Amino acid sequence: MDKFHPSLRECAIAATAFKLLLFPAYKSTDFEVHRNWLAITHSLPVKEWYYEKTSEWTLDYPPFFAVFEWILGQVARFFDPAMLDVRNLGYDSVQTVYFQRSSVMFTELLLLYALQKHLPLCPLKFDPESSKRPAHAVALSIFLSPGFLIVDHIHFQYNGFLYGVLILSITLARSPSTRLYSGFLFALGVGIVGIIAAAFGPFLYWGQIPQLLSRLFPFSRGLCHAYWAPNIWAIYSFIDRVLIIVAPRLDLPINQEALTSVTRGLVGDTTFAVLPEITPRTTFLLTLFFQILSLIKLWTNPTYETFLGAITLCGYASFLFGWHVHEKAILLVVIPFSLLALKDRRYLGAFRPLAVAGHVSLFPLLFTAPEFLIKTVYTISWLVVFLTAFDALVSPVAVNTRRFLLDRFTMVFIIVAIPLIAYTSLAHKVLFGDRYEFLPLMFNSSYSAVGVVGSWVGFCWLFFSA
């Protein structure tokens, strides 16, 4: 591994230095959320974890994550015991910030380990020797991903750890002897976002399952999250908004109730004025349908590559059709897709719009002025460096008619990002001040949705035609 420059270790050191400098940066309410969870898991008996509600930020992640917080709490008390008090709402002493920020960096080492240990063996090509270079580039791109920088190290979350588990399980699944561990690890990994029986055992015993599930699956919340994640529903909402203007001319019926409560599409329930309402059941069935579609392919052709593809497609399906999807969930697609992006030029073609759209869609998470330069410049440098590197490393495809159109689409798409960012971050403020705040968000997510859906269509085509 070390024969490639720069090595993963070198990148990790430089990135760590940069992340340390970001300690004083903006942190979202997620910081307080996690501090509260630290306090809950540290100071209360397990039975009360999912009932405690002193803070509005109740524990709503699965049990393994709660255990993870409990472990962190064991260290946290040496830094500042005051952060472990449930009543200490909004507490953020210097020690608390330093501890929580460094806990993100420390747990992210698992991701580093997973990449360092396993990715060089990832068979992107038949010849293992020639696949090492691309695999190395992929490893660097994942570790340095702007997604982690924005979501984990500024906004504040523990995705680095989570995706470390995911990648570890994916790579362990490759060799027959370690497949068992892989399943276990994957369950752990999914457990943090999804379901795992073992973790819920004690809560089942105590009869707390309904309470737990109501916390984990917030169907009472709206279809779209506060900042519309760039999925099908973002495009759907966008079309609805456009139809409000167009509908009178086409004589379409308009739901007046929705018009008055055009909550500016931001918080809570999204109601549609022209298009039919979307129910949780619809989103669930759609997600399930597309996931099963990719699993059928995996069944008929159980190779490692199909496995990676199926994971990516399951991520796509949940992200695109899920209920109340967070924009951060795009990493569920980007990270597994990265592992396949260098398979050949066609895959890279589908990856490019996703890389741009996925990361641009994270921008609204950081809306404060000082972080503007960090998020944009970091993302642009990452895109420039890795898309160029990938381009140089990918193996050419002999005959490919789709390439021309797709490449043009990608090119136009990427260029549009520049005026879009300029508008959403600067021009809108100058033109409208604080009015129409939903506009930049809507443009941003609709734009990103086009990229994500476009890459999804491209990837599906590659996956099912392979």
Place this chain on the structure above:
Amino acid sequence: MSSPQHGAYKPRTKKPKATRSVSFSLPALPFPLASFLHPLRSASSQWLVLPVLLMVSILFRWAVGLGPYSGMAAPPMHGDFEAQRHWMEVTTNLPAKEWYWHDLEWWGLDYPPLTAYHSWLLGVIGGVINPDWFVLFASRGLDDVALKTFMRATVLASEFLIYVPAVVIFVRAFGRQADLSKYDKGVALAAILMQPALMIIDHGHFQYNSVMLGLTLLAVDCFITEHIYWGSFFFVLSISFKQMALYYAPIIFAYLLGLCVHPNTNIPRLVLLGATVIVSFGLVFAPLVVFGGKEQIAQCLFRVFPFARGLWEDKVANFWCAANILIKFRERFDSGMLQKASLIATFVAILPPCSILFFNPQKRLLPLGLAACAWGFFMFSFQVHEKSVLLPLVPTTLVLAGNLDKNTVSWVSWMNNVAMFSMWPLLRRDGLQLQYTVLTLLYAWLMGTFEHLPKHWFGKLVHVGSYVSILVTHFAEAFLLKGLLQEYPDLWVVANVEISFGCFTVAWIWVLWRLWKESRKGRKKPKRE
């Protein structure tokens, strides 16, 4: 394998172009910074080097800027941040004739006119964004987050308009005459742009040193590309931005004078140069005189040269302050006497580099010459600040653009590390401990400090000795001997001054010796240009 001498001034008469950029099999230079640029060697990706380096520079500068600044939330006087903001307030609200007179007790303007114009421009721009930031009197001591962001942005913009282009041009021009490969030039550019001391003072502590340094560097760029009149013009601008640039004035004077005498006397050139300097100063002072009247010049000069102040203010690692534990200068001698002593000592200190440059006015000696001259001033002149170490440090780092062998890299990075350490008391006061630690360690690691020591045993001894004593001082200050502090509150500062002074003396001698050696090298062989 690469020889340790790659990129040195070795005569390459047979091969006009260095081969490193062509060969793909060669390993990276043996320090991590070079490793990062390694994938960008190939011709197809070389265009990436500059944009990526610039973006990384922006990121680190801005990230440092997220931290506190000098005088943040520190009433009653605040600090340099307030000084700079106050000058924007003064210049945008008052007529030019009051600029150098307005309430001098509260951060009165004491920089030359170009700083005043710069402040005025920034104040006008800032006033459009938020007029509250620069309301006369009412805005004093403002600690607004948005204001901080704006001010940080002005530093970044000023640096990227002046200093950064100057560095890029310098590395290209200087690297070309030293026969560096494109890859080596990229590494040198990165090493100069990532210099921690300038970064933390401008973007952490808060100042606009990069403008002054950038203007001097532009002057050097002009000298290297044989535009000596433009060079003199830019150097005058540099002095007119911050009088500190006078540290460089003798050496630039010696160089230009040398050009008028070697290889044969050229009186018209001398006259033209003199005229350029006078006209440039005239241009700089013209707006002030036109809008404020003639008497502004005298007041400006009076404000700019504070001979009324003492030999030093805060403790600084120069000769006077370091020797003060043995001889209490300020108690034993009166201020006029000390002024004379420091004048003479400085003159003696800068005489050797100035004579070398006068007798060998060669472009490739410029960075070392500037560094040697500035070290002389730093060591012996009057009213030196700890931040003034940037003046010798920046040209010392520029040496990398001509030579990237392990020995040079290890010396230059050592000087950067020690310079960071010497500013620790200041940075700690500003609350920049985190930024100090991260930037120092990062740069030390990037430059391979932990892996390479100089070739000579004496160098090894000095480097290891200084690193150990720096670590011990930091460790002791952080964890041990808290009781001692009550008795000697200045203990750590004095330790810092003594260690830094010892190191700076070695650094100064190294620069002088290097300058001497380089100047001899040119003698033996016919000139390449």
